[in-house]
Amino acid sequence: MRETETPRAADLLEWYDRNARIMPWRVPPAARRAGTAPDPYRVWLSEVMLQQTTVAAVTAYFNRFTARWPGVADLAAAEDGDVMGEWAGLGYYARARNLLKCARAVVAEHGGTFPADHDALLKLPGIGPYTAAAISAIAFDLPRTVVDGNVERVMARLHDIHTPLPAAKPELTAAAAALTPERRAGDYAQAVMDLGATICTPRTPACGICPWRAPCAARARGTAAELPKKTPKKAKPIRLGIAYVAQRADGALLLERREDRGLLGGMLGWPGSEWAEEAPAPAPPLDADWQALPEEARHTFTHFHLRLMVQVAQVGMEAAPRRGAFLPPADFRPSDLPTVMRKVYDLSRGVLREMG
DNA sequence: CATACGTGGCT
């Protein structure tokens, strides 16, 4: 490769033409050139799922969502609980709540078609600067600059920027904007992200095979692996709680729908105590012969570790819970539970079988 | 600008 002073979008696009990763929502570069445009609904859905989430984790969810709800109008007409259940396990559940709000807004305010307009996209629930730019570029080929974690890392290395994130964000955004081409904006956006995901990786980047190795300042100075700098994170405290798993004589399980805000908002879960650093006060959802499991459920969230004591009970058909409702076995899918609640269920299963 | 908000995989 010829030595260059500044990186060129054309070099990256040439690499992308040969190395684009295959993903169910992606139109490969050859097809894109031939005139096949991506479905904005699928672009939007994939981008929301990909927020802070790996391609490997998203793929199965994307396939299930698009099989069940092929278009934005189908999703807009779905029951809230069905969408939350289908999202269970993917995390950041505000995304699912905003996904539904967004689908309904697209139907109600945009005639069921995603607007090909960056500012209009930005006004929709769950669509921020990154996602608005990604949909603009990938779905509509508008020359918007996409700035995600990959782009930040690639720009920090290309220009050997040592300012720690998030303070470096404006500088990195400006660097990314300066490189964005007018043509093939969608392919270019996906190319930078593929580069970050496969070559310009957080640890041990593969600089030797990078299409931008020649103009990369960090590679020249040997600082690539330590960029981007980040401000240190705070330690996670430990919170304690109690979860209550009640099984009725017909096998129905006592579950409740959590409020539509905050942690696990809108998701199905076991009734329980508050989660706090202090030992929790008991909060059984009904009076029964509760039995503590020998093992607690452990789970780590973004900002704290959780240790849940699990209490189980078998109750009669006359049981009248103060919270939640009994869900018959036919209506209960463990996969509808967020992971922490599924851990509680998995710990309880054996004991419930013995008791029942 | 800082914080809340999940999860699974990798080192």
Add this chain to the structure above:
DNA sequence: TAGCCAAGTAT
């Protein structure tokens, strides 16, 4: 193992 990391958004 404990920590870091992933195609961020809302407040």
